[in-house]
Amino acid sequence: MEFVSPTDIQQEAIPQLIGGDRDFIGLAQTGTGKTAAFGLPLLEMIDPQEKHTQALVLAPTRELGRQIAEQLGKFSKHVKGLKVLPVYGGAAIMNQIKDLKKPTHIIIATPGRLIDLIKRKAVKLDQLKFLVLDEADEMVSMGFKEELDEILSYTPENKQTWLFSATMAKEIKRIVSKYMDDPIEVKINSEEKVNVNIKHQFVVTKNHDKTEALTRLLDMDADMRGVVFCRTRRDTQELAEALLKKGYAADALHGDLSQQQRDRVMGRFKKHSLQVLIATDVAARGIDVDDLTHVFHFSLPDEDAYYTHRSGRTARAGKKGISLAFIGAKETHRLARLEKTLGISFQHVLIPSSSDIADIRMKNWSFKLLETATKEVDSRLMEKVLMVFGNLSKEEVIGKLLALELEKLKLGDDRDLNQDPQKPRSDGGGGGGRGRGGRRDGGRRADRGRDRSSRDRDRRGGGDRRRRSDDRDRSSSRRSDDRFADRRKKSDDRDGGRDSRRRSDDRDRPSSRRSEDEGERYSSKKSDGSSPIKSRRRSDNGDGYDKRKSDKKKHRKG
Numbered sequence: 001m002e003f004v005s006p007t008d009i010q011q012e013a014i015p016q017l018i019g020g021d022r023d024f025i026g027l028a029q030t031g032t033g034k035t036a037a038f039g040l041p042l043l044e045m046i047d048p049q050e051k052h053t054q055a056l057v058l059a060p061t062r063e064l065g066r067q068i069a070e071q072l073g074k075f076s077k078h079v080k081g082l083k084v085l086p087v088y089g090g091a092a093i094m095n096q097i098k099d100l101k102k103p104t105h106i107i108i109a110t111p112g113r114l115i116d117l118i119k120r121k122a123v124k125l126d127q128l129k130f131l132v133l134d135e136a137d138e139m140v141s142m143g144f145k146e147e148l149d150e151i152l153s154y155t156p157e158n159k160q161t162w163l164f165s166a167t168m169a170k171e172i173k174r175i176v177s178k179y180m181d182d183p184i185e186v187k188i189n190s191e192e193k194v195n196v197n198i199k200h201q202f203v204v205t206k207n208h209d210k211t212e213a214l215t216r217l218l219d220m221d222a223d224m225r226g227v228v229f230c231r232t233r234r235d236t237q238e239l240a241e242a243l244l245k246k247g248y249a250a251d252a253l254h255g256d257l258s259q260q261q262r263d264r265v266m267g268r269f270k271k272h273s274l275q276v277l278i279a280t281d282v283a284a285r286g287i288d289v290d291d292l293t294h295v296f297h298f299s300l301p302d303e304d305a306y307y308t309h310r311s312g313r314t315a316r317a318g319k320k321g322i323s324l325a326f327i328g329a330k331e332t333h334r335l336a337r338l339e340k341t342l343g344i345s346f347q348h349v350l351i352p353s354s355s356d357i358a359d360i361r362m363k364n365w366s367f368k369l370l371e372t373a374t375k376e377v378d379s380r381l382m383e384k385v386l387m388v389f390g391n392l393s394k395e396e397v398i399g400k401l402l403a404l405e406l407e408k409l410k411l412g413d414d415r416d417l418n419q420d421p422q423k424p425r426s427d428g429g430g431g432g433g434r435g436r437g438g439r440r441d442g443g444r445r446a447d448r449g450r451d452r453s454s455r456d457r458d459r460r461g462g463g464d465r466r467r468r469s470d471d472r473d474r475s476s477s478r479r480s481d482d483r484f485a486d487r488r489k490k491s492d493d494r495d496g497g498r499d500s501r502r503r504s505d506d507r508d509r510p511s512s513r514r515s516e517d518e519g520e521r522y523s524s525k526k527s528d529g530s531s532p533i534k535s536r537r538r539s540d541n542g543d544g545y546d547k548r549k550s551d552k553k554k555h556r557k558g
Helices: 008-017 034-045 062-075 093-100 111-119 136-141 145-153 170-179 207-220 233-245 259-270 304-311 332-342 354-371 379-389 394-408 442-458 462-495 497-517 532-557
Strands: 024-027 055-058 084-087 106-109 130-133 160-165 184-187 198-204 226-229 250-253 276-279 294-297 321-327 346-348
Touching (some): 008 024, 008 034, 024 034, 034 055, 034 130, 034 160, 055 111, 062 084, 084 093, 084 111, 111 145, 136 304, 160 170, 207 321, 207 354, 233 250, 233 276, 250 259, 304 332, 354 394
Parallel strands (some): 055 106, 055 130, 084 106, 198 346, 226 294
16 A cells, blocks of 8 residues: 555544544644545444445545545455445436445445435435544535535434544534534644645736746746646636647646546646646645645635645645745735744745746756666667768757757747735835835835925915815815705606616626626626626516516606
């Protein structure tokens, strides 16, 4: 099984779980070996002679469910008669029902598919001995709260519950309080702290320069492999298409893909056919790839815990990795909050120029060429090649090789894409400028303000003039408000103001929803090419809207 030494969570959890009879909470980061921490004790305590389901493992995504099943399959290779079965959405449910008719000792399931199978009476949990909630915080954040409550209601009270999570969110505490009895708690890392093997960096650039900045970072190291996190499905698709046009091996992973498409994308990524995977937070859950060098945050997540989960995709199994965020000049306050909450430190790095990339890549290429082992070459082939290059000097041959290698680089323009970060305000004062002591613009404005204030105080009656001006402004504002109120009242009396305002509200609501969805719904068009949002707006208002117009006409005739 390729175990050299146990990880911290394995070392703490396994002795507590094997032969124990208490509930258990294990808090540890993603990629720290939690599957073995609960899988090995589970296999030790399952009785293959009993034909009913003895253990249930709940996972937030089908990818994670399949990975758990694969690992438990490897662990139980020499356990005779033990059956482990994964069930999840996106696969044919009738095939799963057929498999469940055979004695199944351990079921690994996603919440939605399990409830479906329970309601079809294909799964019985009345004799369950062990319930494992893996990546419990992920399940809660994905909206499986009601499903978890329903599944737990089908399980016996005397079972053991083992909960594993990276963070201890409020909803996790509710589950612990409601469904667990005096659990043992093992905390490997403090709540919401990130892997210490991850180096946290950021670059500062304009939003429209992010794609070019990403390509330059990818060009710096041909061996770089990573996941780029975007906020919406539309963002992931657009970025993947932009990188493909530039010749990079990239693909998108988001919720609009079918299971077959997801499997194909992940298969290419695991086989190193892709250099980068562009993903949303939800779609990336369950990704289990050990050799990622980088995680890129094309947009920072809204919640601090998501940064922990994103960054945890790199530096797995004791390796080191880099988590790099793309931010605007005014977003440094968000990094400061992450530093404070997660106990990490960000390093500002510069986006390289095209000439920088060429220098580094050619230097690395030269060393690789020197390190390449010289194999025996057929003398006849060598003679033919020497005949071709016989008239060239050593410098000329190297120059041609160098030119050939440079052609492989996809160097774009050589603009400086870096911006100076603005320092976050610590006390509500100062600020401004370009991160150089807050003096550049803010200081001059403050000085000019003080000069004007001094001049005003020296002018006799200046304060009285300002007060009179303020009084005139307030009086004018009141008169304007009164006139507007009168006009609105007349309009309401004439047209039925309540109905008119209701129509205005109906028109505004879809616009608000569009803003909240951040454009995700535009990613799918109707067959006739129209926007689904506009179509929904007409459908939602429907007959009620027409009826109000009709009522209005009747009111006028009356």
